[in-house]
Amino acid sequence: MRTDEVETRRLTVDPKSPDPTAISEAAELIRAGKLVAFPTETVYGLGANALDTDAVRSIFTAKGRPSTNPVIVHVPDAGSALNLVSAWPETAERLAAAFWPGPLTLVLPRAAIVPDVVTGDGPTVAIRAPAHPVAQALLVASRVPIAAPSANRSSNLSPTTADHVLRTLRGRIDLVLDGGPTASGIESTVLSLAVEPPILLRPGPITRAQIESLIGQLAASLPSAAGENVALPSPGMLARHYAPRTPLEIGGADRVRELLDAGLRIAWLGFDTGSPFAADRLIYIPMSTDPTNYAALLYATLHACDDANVDRIVVTPPPDDDAWAAIRDRLTRAAAT
Ligand code: TXA
Numbered sequence: 001m002r003t004d005e006v007e008t009r010r011l012t013v014d015p016k017s018p019d020p021t022a023i024s025e026a027a028e029l030i031r032a033g034k035l036v037a038f039p040t041e042t043v044y045g046l047g048a049n050a051l052d053t054d055a056v057r058s059i060f061t062a063k064g065r066p067s068t069n070p071v072i073v074h075v076p077d078a079g080s081a082l083n084l085v086s087a088w089p090e091t092a093e094r095l096a097a098a099f100w101p102g103p104l105t106l107v108l109p110r111a112a113i114v115p116d117v118v119t120g121d122g123p124t125v126a127i128r129a130p131a132h133p134v135a136q137a138l139l140v141a142s143r144v145p146i147a148a149p150s151a152n153r154s155s156n157l158s159p160t161t162a163d164h165v166l167r168t169l170r171g172r173i174d175l176v177l178d179g180g181p182t183a184s185g186i187e188s189t190v191l192s193l194a195v196e197p198p199i200l201l202r203p204g205p206i207t208r209a210q211i212e213s214l215i216g217q218l219a220a221s222l223p224s225a226a227g228e229n230v231a232l233p234s235p236g237m238l239a240r241h242y243a244p245r246t247p248l249e250i251g252g253a254d255r256v257r258e259l260l261d262a263g264l265r266i267a268w269l270g271f272d273t274g275s276p277f278a279a280d281r282l283i284y285i286p287m288s289t290d291p292t293n294y295a296a297l298l299y300a301t302l303h304a305c306d307d308a309n310v311d312r313i314v315v316t317p318p319p320d321d322d323a324w325a326a327i328r329d330r331l332t333r334a335a336a337t
């Protein structure tokens with residue numbers, strides 16, 4: 001046991017109307033500079049007072065996260081975001097009105113009040129207003145913005161349940177508010193409004209088409225060459241992120257056959273309702289053909305594959321359209337070695 005280990009408490013709360021006593025206990029911890037994991041509509045976040053440098057530093061320690069990777073600041077609403085930015089363009093106003101509270105993160109020029117540790121010393125800050133009632137209640141009760149990356153050890157799969165959080169962070173955080181499984185299942189869309197035209201840094205539940213219909217065309221794709229302001233436009237875009245422990249590849253029936261013939265134990269995530277063929281050493285997992293439902297269960301399914309101790313996870317390639325962009329992005333990163 002590590003000597004710096006803390007006792008991690010779990011408080012179960014009703015996801016729709018959380019008990020105010022539990023929320024105020026969690027809020028007191030946040031105000032005291034402690035770490036509290038909580039559900040959002042995307043994944044569980046690991047929260048600390050965003051205005052307290054030491055508290056935010058302890059997020060990085062708990063996660064084993066490189067200090068150059070900035071964290072998202074959570075606020076209850078657009079009004080509270082204004083204190084944290086030095087510019088609030090018309091596009092931000094329109095997007096916030098349409099999608100907040102919700103799974104959209106906006107990157108904007110920072111205000112001086114935001115500590116360097118939050119922004120990775122950069123000139124911008126990422127902000128979102130989460131829709132989950134537990135996250136909302138915690139933000140309101142804490143009366144401070146809450147910095148929160150996903151509540152997992154760095155480069156592991158994001159957590160969609162409190163159990164997932166405890167798997168990697170037990171003993172490293174003070175409390176997890178257990179509000180059951182999260183709804184979206186994948187992390188928020190990250191959009192930078194700090195460059196012109198705006199650029200999608202991470203695809204997510206709010207699609208490119210939804211954003212473009214409100215504010216016009218975004219930059220075509222991520223800059224591939226490192227320009228000076230965009231050396232690492234979003235460090236979360238590092239390859240091999242969002243990955244299960246088990247090696248994962250994208251492939252079809254032929255590849256599954258090949259791996260089975262080579263003697264491997266396989267978990268196969270496909271779109272057919274039943275296994276296209278039976279085989280020993282094969283666990284077939286039927287996935288939804290609807291991208292929203294697919295995303296909701298993706299990480300929980302990958303966590304379960306890790307638990308099943310298979311040698312390889314094979315995922316049938318998802319369709320090639322905008323509605324599946326976030327899922328393709330996470331799978332491609334999970335497959336990167
Ligand atoms: O859904 C979500 O966004 C969840 C929940 C908890 O809100 N949070 C989350 O945080 O996924 P995290 O830290 O795991 O991912 C945040 C992403 C990272 O890719 C990070 O590099 C990027 O946002 N990011 C944060 N601040 C940024 C900034 N100022 N400029 C560019 N990218 C930034």
Ligand code: MG
Pocket residue numbers: 149150158
């Ligand atoms: Mg993360």
